[in-house]
Amino acid sequence: MDGPLPPRESAKFIAENSRDVFIDGGGVRRVAKLLLAKASGPELRLGGWKALHELNPRAADEAAVNWVFVTDTLNFSFWSEHEEHKCLVGYRGKTYSGYWALCAAVNRALDEGIPITSASYYATVTLDQVQHIFRSDTDVPMPLIEERHRILNETGKILLEKFEGSFLNCVRKSEKSAQKLMHLVVESFPSYRDVTQYEGKKISFYKRAQILVADTWSVLEGEGDGCFKDISSITMFADYRLPQVLVHLGALKYSKELLEKLLKGEMLSYGNRQEVEIRGCSLWCVELIRDCLLELIENKGEKTSGEINSILLDYYLWDYARDHREDMKGIPFHHTRCIYY
Numbered sequence: 001m002d003g004p005l006p007p008r009e010s011a012k013f014i015a016e017n018s019r020d021v022f023i024d025g026g027g028v029r030r031v032a033k034l035l036l037a038k039a040s041g042p043e044l045r046l047g048g049w050k051a052l053h054e055l056n057p058r059a060a061d062e063a064a065v066n067w068v069f070v071t072d073t074l075n076f077s078f079w080s081e082h083e084e085h086k087c088l089v090g091y092r093g094k095t096y097s098g099y100w101a102l103c104a105a106v107n108r109a110l111d112e113g114i115p116i117t118s119a120s121y122y123a124t125v126t127l128d129q130v131q132h133i134f135r136s137d138t139d140v141p142m143p144l145i146e147e148r149h150r151i152l153n154e155t156g157k158i159l160l161e162k163f164e165g166s167f168l169n170c171v172r173k174s175e176k177s178a179q180k181l182m183h184l185v186v187e188s189f190p191s192y193r194d195v196t197q198y199e200g201k202k203i204s205f206y207k208r209a210q211i212l213v214a215d216t217w218s219v220l221e222g223e224g225d226g227c228f229k230d231i232s233s234i235t236m237f238a239d240y241r242l243p244q245v246l247v248h249l250g251a252l253k254y255s256k257e258l259l260e261k262l263l264k265g266e267m268l269s270y271g272n273r274q275e276v277e278i279r280g281c282s283l284w285c286v287e288l289i290r291d292c293l294l295e296l297i298e299n300k301g302e303k304t305s306g307e308i309n310s311i312l313l314d315y316y317l318w319d320y321a322r323d324h325r326e327d328m329k330g331i332p333f334h335h336t337r338c339i340y341y
């Protein structure tokens with residue numbers, strides 16, 4: 001049985017057939033110009049992953065790789081129905097929300113002597129222990145906490161059985177190919193199988209598998225086991241924040257009907273046509289922005305600190321969305337509750 005279209009081809013197919021989400025060529029060029037000004041700066045380079053984010057590991061060792069694995073295994077669905085009423089985690093004097101609340105909770109557990117990044121621990125961790133580890137400072141718990149518990153047990157058992165309990169062994173089996181690692185992760189760990197249908201075709205986004213490869217590349221600083229020769233074949237990660245920031249920047253547009261639905265906060269189920277069009281057009285939009293940016297860099301003879309790829313564009317746009325939460329308040333993000341992003 002043939003597998004799904006790979007993410008980049010899936011996105012192209014969706015963008016060509018989309019009925020409620022559209023890419024704006026002028027907006028793509030405007031975003032590429034915005035990024036050109038940053039091309040030689042600290043954000044659009046591999047080192048930014050550590051330099052700009054205090055919760056990410058400093059080290060580039062096996063423990064750091066296993067930190068990335070458990071964090072990206074749980075890297076999904078942090079949004080709350082009411083923005084002012086959400087899960088928050090205080091850590092070392094700062095309060096974190098969303099994805100960063102997850103990272104803060106992982107680091108807090110490690111500080112408390114709980115080996116949350118060790119497969120031998122999380123393969124049999126109980127629901128009570130997971131609720132304690134990911135406890136919120138507010139009365140709003142982290143969403144899907146039971147699913148997170150189930151996925152930790154499932155993933156930990158597989159990592160022990162197939163990879164002697166360390167994700168570094170999985171990385172080493174990929175022979176420094178990002179594509180091989182992505183497919184090995186999807187084949188081995190069911191919760192990473194972010195695939196669905198669109199217009200009769202099987203398509204894939206593999207959002208968590210792709211960000212896992214990207215974060216592994218980042219935590220290993222692109223060296224040694226993390227020196228993936230094909231890292232630039234990884235696309236942006238189709239989550240719920242990137243579409244919001246691409247609409248805010250004018251590179252992506254929604255039909256009137258879809259915009260009204262999102263403004264009402266209506267839920268879209270995973271695999272729904274409009275949800276797939278939002279994710280697919282966002283992914284394809286970032287590919288077009290990257291192509292346009294690389295052309296501008298070449299024409300301008302701009303010096304960059306290394307190859308600029310869709311991963312670095314994605315990281316930049318995701319951080320931009322974080323830093324411009326206030327400005328983006330009027331732009332809705334789509335509400336899908338699932339374990340894939």
Ligand SMILES: Nc1nc2c(c(CN[C@H]3C=C[C@H](O)[C@@H]3O)cn2[C@@H]2O[C@H](COP(=O)(O)O)[C@@H](O)[C@H]2O)c(=O)[nH]1
Pocket residue numbers: 049053056075076077078079097098099100215236237238239240241242314315318341
């Ligand atoms: N496209 C894309 N989506 C990303 C990330 C990240 C964090 N990763 C890197 C960022 C900094 C570090 O360097 C990490 O490596 C989380 N998400 C997604 O966002 C959503 C959470 O959003 P909010 O509710 O606002 O926290 C959720 O779907 C989550 O899966 C990314 O980078 N790109």
